[in-house]
Amino acid sequence: METLITILAGVLVTVATYLLLSKSVIRVILGTAILSHAAHLMIMTMGGVKRGEVPLLGGGEQGQYVDALPQALILTSIVIGFAVTALSLVLAYRTYQETGTDNLDELRGNKHE
Structure with a gap:
């Protein structure tokens, strides 16, 4: 499963x-939004696809627990990336209104001649 996700992240980077x-x-x-999503996939892959229980205190039996830190970091990064992308799109739209072009x-x- 990790191999498939790594290949998908490589395609997204491309x-x-x-x-x-x-x-x-x-x-x-x-392109920057897609690149950030590729980075999210790579972080998830490095965290590993593990199966286990939710790490709660007072549970009945001791089993294998799943680390929730990579998911929490990626969720925070997705929210910040969405805000940055929205701000960039608004600035691009305003620039297009003022100049009439979106060519860099x-x-x-x-x-160009």
């Missing part, structure tokens, strides 16, 4: 790299 190298602001923003070269002042 797609994110392709989007980050484009000249459209929207594609760059989507034109926003830098480089005109």
Whole structure:
């Protein structure tokens, strides 16, 4: 299972790299969002896919417990990433309203002939 998730994370990194190298602001923003999701998958994979009980005190029998720290960190990262992506999309939309383009070269002042 970990091998499949690692391959999926690699595919997501490849797609994110392709989007980050484009000249459209929207594609760059989507590329950063996909890259963050690939990082989330890698963190989950490194944490390991384990089966066990919820670590609660006062349980009846001692068994194998699952570490909840990777899931908590990833959930926090997803919420922060969503907020950053939303803010970036709003800024890109406002920039498009002001300039009329979302091409990064034109926003830098480089005109193509």
